[in-house]
Amino acid sequence: MTPAPAPEAPSREAVVELLGLLALGELLAFERMVFDARLAPDLGRRAALSEAAVGEIRNYRLIADRLTALGADPAEAMAPFREAFRSFDASTSPRDWLEALVKVYLGDAVADDFFRAVSSSLEDADREVIETVLAENGAADLAAAEIRAAVEADESVTGRLSLWARRLVGEGINRAQGVAAANERLTGIIVGDGGTLDALLRRLTRAHQDRMKSVGLNN
């Protein structure tokens, strides 16, 4: 009996695409948090969200440096994903501070789940970058604490924020399917051997539902 062939390591091109997607996600998450910080009810919390956002731009730098080490230009690697992020962001513009925080919390959490799901197939140096990125939770922790306090102080926000969270997830799934359809090589590395995008999205959605409960929101 011949042993099953070892799973093929992803090509350099696929890894560059994946890191380009992650780098742009971190850069835009940073910008988004700083923009949305203006929705804060006071200058102290406005500054706190901006300070927490610094973790995202640090993550961007780590991933950009890894891209450079792989001989790729970070700006070029990010460019193909601009439109998907722009369109997601345009359709999910928060109207107030709590909506902004739900977007920070869920965006960060879903991104972490996603990174975790894809990193196992990568070689050590790429996986280490992703693990360092995953360890940064400043913005998500701040957002979770604020959301929990708001829900405790006023139960009536629960319904509105839960609906908003579902809308964010729906728009996110839409965009993910679009990116996957347009980038076959990238999708291969994301879903792994024998996996499907639908199965991955279902897994991410289940983890998301548990996370909603932990800040007092409904599925």
Next chain:
Amino acid sequence: MTPAPAPEAPSREAVVELLGLLALGELLAFERMVFDARLAPDLGRRAALSEAAVGEIRNYRLIADRLTALGADPAEAMAPFREAFRSFDASTSPRDWLEALVKVYLGDAVADDFFRAVSSSLEDADREVIETVLAENGAADLAAAEIRAAVEADESVTGRLSLWARRLVGEGINRAQGVAAANERLTGIIVGDGGTLDALLRRLTRAHQDRMKSVGLNN
């Protein structure tokens, strides 16, 4: 002959007002750079300006911590100056990447001159905070290098950017006079013993003119 009385140390209230002004300036400079980074011609430079902006939010944190050590609430200390900054910013919204960089370069430089002028009358702990803030020049250096390269590549931008710089300085002087008129105690600590606001503004304007030349712009 009796010796001249030692200059009186500024009151705690005046120092809190000064640090509140500086803290808000750093926080809003950070936000402004991250917003304006979207005007960059490519994702690499967009990210570079956001990364350079991190120095400003770090400065904000240093000043906020000093305010806390003085028993003041940073958000409260900053609040009186919101309107002056908002109005300056609304009247000086850059239309493109180079205008954004001129605003970064001049804003940072004038702020540095200002900090330097006022710090001599402060006690050690306050002066140390300001000296650390002054040592951070990442964003100004990036902006100066980009402006110099743009002027060298295309002389025709010189006139337009020089005019823009004059407008920024004019608006800045306007706002400074407004803040000074509304905050007598603060103005006392800023201009020092026997000084006048006009003399300080003239000194700042002269330093500004030298700095314009160093990036290839006219007065």
